[in-house]
Amino acid sequence: MTVAETSSAHLALAQRWISTQKPQISSLVRYGGLIDCLYVSIGRATINDLGRLCEIERECFTLEAFSRLQIAQLLENPHAISLVARVSSDIAGFIIGSIERVGEVVFGHIYTLDIAVKYRRKGIGMKLLNRLEQEFLEENVRECYLEARMNNTAALELYHKHGYARVKLLRNYYSKGSHGILLVKRLH
Numbered sequence: 001m002t003v004a005e006t007s008s009a010h011l012a013l014a015q016r017w018i019s020t021q022k023p024q025i026s027s028l029v030r031y032g033g034l035i036d037c038l039y040v041s042i043g044r045a046t047i048n049d050l051g052r053l054c055e056i057e058r059e060c061f062t063l064e065a066f067s068r069l070q071i072a073q074l075l076e077n078p079h080a081i082s083l084v085a086r087v088s089s090d091i092a093g094f095i096i097g098s099i100e101r102v103g104e105v106v107f108g109h110i111y112t113l114d115i116a117v118k119y120r121r122k123g124i125g126m127k128l129l130n131r132l133e134q135e136f137l138e139e140n141v142r143e144c145y146l147e148a149r150m151n152n153t154a155a156l157e158l159y160h161k162h163g164y165a166r167v168k169l170l171r172n173y174y175s176k177g178s179h180g181i182l183l184v185k186r187l188h
């Protein structure tokens with residue numbers, strides 16, 4: 001079964017599965033790297049990062065931003081993987097995904113990828129995506145999916161560059177007249 005073949009009922013089932021299973025994600029990891037002479041380190045996000053994450057989320061999505069409570073719930077969900085990119089002590093961006101099981105099939109679902117405006121176009125989004133995919137692979141995820149707005153050029157370019165294929169138009173996914181696109185990538 002592929003993501004494209006998976007019905008929304010299956011996905012809803014997977015969401016319920018997530019909330020009832022025990023943690024499977026390994027604990028703290030830290031990775032570093034130089035981008036445009038900025039030292040960027042990637043590490044696990046914790047509840048202590050909540051304030052800054054909400055700030056960045058609002059900067060990225062304004063009225064449609066996840067609420068503080070939603071971000072807190074994602075950070076504390078044992079099946080979610082939440083990573084932050086730090087430049088010195090500042091959080092420049094974050095990514096949150098989770099592992100979903102439908103029967104024997106394991107999918108990675110990316111919920112959000114947010115980079116603060118002043119840190120954009122420095123490769124940080126790509127770096128976070130890379131790291132999340134690696135962590136998915138370590139958890140035996142072979143296919144990864146996400147939804148993006150049809151008019152979100154920056155995100156669509158980034159995902160295209162990173163090997164995601166557009167598999168489905170999601171009509172009125174965000175609100176009436178505001179369509180999304182389902183993007184999928186096979187991980188190796």
Ligand SMILES: CC(C)(COP(=O)(O)OP(=O)(O)OC[C@H]1O[C@@H](n2cnc3c(N)ncnc32)[C@H](O)[C@@H]1OP(=O)(O)O)[C@@H](O)C(=O)NCCC(=O)NCCS
Pocket residue numbers: 060061112113114115116119120121122123124125126127147148149152153154155157158159161
């Ligand atoms: C989309 C977003 C995460 C990209 O993060 P970023 O760190 O700036 O992206 P990167 O620097 O890693 O860019 C990697 C590639 O993506 C593409 N890209 C990124 N931003 C782009 C833009 N504004 N226009 C066109 N292409 C863009 C480019 O191909 C870029 O490579 P290049 O800089 O060598 O040309 C960031 O713009 C953001 O946070 N936007 C608001 C939140 C959002 O829409 N998140 C995605 C939700 S699905």
